[in-house]
Amino acid sequence: MEQKAAREVVVGVTDRNQACHGKVALWLLPAMAGLCSFAQAATLPVDNVDVLYHRYDGGGMVIDGPSVLVRKSAGPQVSLSGQYYVDSVSAASVDVLATASAYTEERTEYTLGVDYLYERAIMSLGFTNSSENDYEANTLYFTVSQEFFGGMSTVTLGYAGGWDEVGKVGNDSFSEDADRRNFQLGLSQVLTRNTLVGLDLEVVTDEGFLQNPYRQNRYLDPNDATSFLYQPERYPETRTSTSVAARAIYHLPYRASIRGEYRYFTDTWGINAHTVELGYAHGLNDRWTLEGSVRYYRQGEADFYSDLFPYENSQTHLARDKELSSLSGTTLATGAVFEWKQTSLPGIKRLQFSLLLDWLNFDYDNFRDVTAPGNYLPGEEPLYSFDALVTRASLILEY
């Protein structure tokens, strides 16, 4: 009984990196840098409160929570911001159910940032801490954005350093480090009075304990070819990735815009990926806008990935993390935006409320569902796929 309880504690968190940690730094960078859109680069972000409720529901995972960001200027050249963000996770995904029991947990994140405007440049500095019961992530970021060519071109350089501490529930002596560095270079360009384009390059290097301490991979049981056994994951201790993206957005003759985006990704684990996205925004009147977009993503698998290894420790690095498998993902998104400029609300200059719904579908080419009902030989289970609905309700008040 005692043994069973211990197992549940340990394996119950098998899916944690699904939820969030370890990737905090990357998605924070653009948001916290406080940079403006193409046409307004050398102005500080407007004072605002940005409140978001987010909910992800799919593949056995429900993750929701609030996010609150407050931004306030301090004089004409400085803008300060603070953010509080929560992920409440309820997990019973295929990874968890294969070897463990469902669990719940919470991740909390705080960010403090400062933006400094100097002539036609904005410098941004910030710090983020993200905390879970088995993972602590700290990130320091710095970006410089400079306008050129009469404000038609903006170049941005960014750097972020991340220092993570990986723990393991049920094993207090387990503690590993993972460090991360991000290097960003961005160019945005006004092409015509209706067209904006952007190019981005980002190199990310990781070093340390890069795998999930709870996840396992499987291999054929040498004593019984009709079954399989589990062994721990073993990843390389370094990873470097490069992403290049091109974007364009065009204002149609009426009040609507179309946008397109392509990104290429490659890394030293042998993964290549392509992302394509197309979007349309349609202004119904001064206050209401409707939006829609389609996104397609495809990646190849890591060199050391396998759904089923032939025998125990059959190679140096071993992974059966489905995020390292060959997969494709499709997103259909829609949204409605209400914008109220020069509001009659006391102290509020502009209000924007958005309700956004995204439907995501992921199909795996080489990750099999070991929880599928029925009797299957190892390696003959049905391929895994799932879909998810992401709901976002966002309120931005400028004051």
Place this chain on the structure above:
Amino acid sequence: MPGRTKVMRRFTIIMPLLLTLLLSATAGCSPVKPWVKPYERDRLADPIMSLSRHGRADSYMHHVYQARESARGAEGGAGGGCGCN
């Protein structure tokens, strides 16, 4: 490490291209004058022309994808038209 060499090779191809673009786009190096005047940018300033109109709600989606896909980076915040405010 062959993978790393491959990445570095790609990096060395991409960097000069980007720098060339960058130089050609900057005012100090070009005799070409800005051809879209500030007073002609009203359409560009419309929120429907922002690639990140929804602030935190947009960066949250980066997070959703990064947790489920191997690709990461170049999401568009670093000068590629973030419009985060």
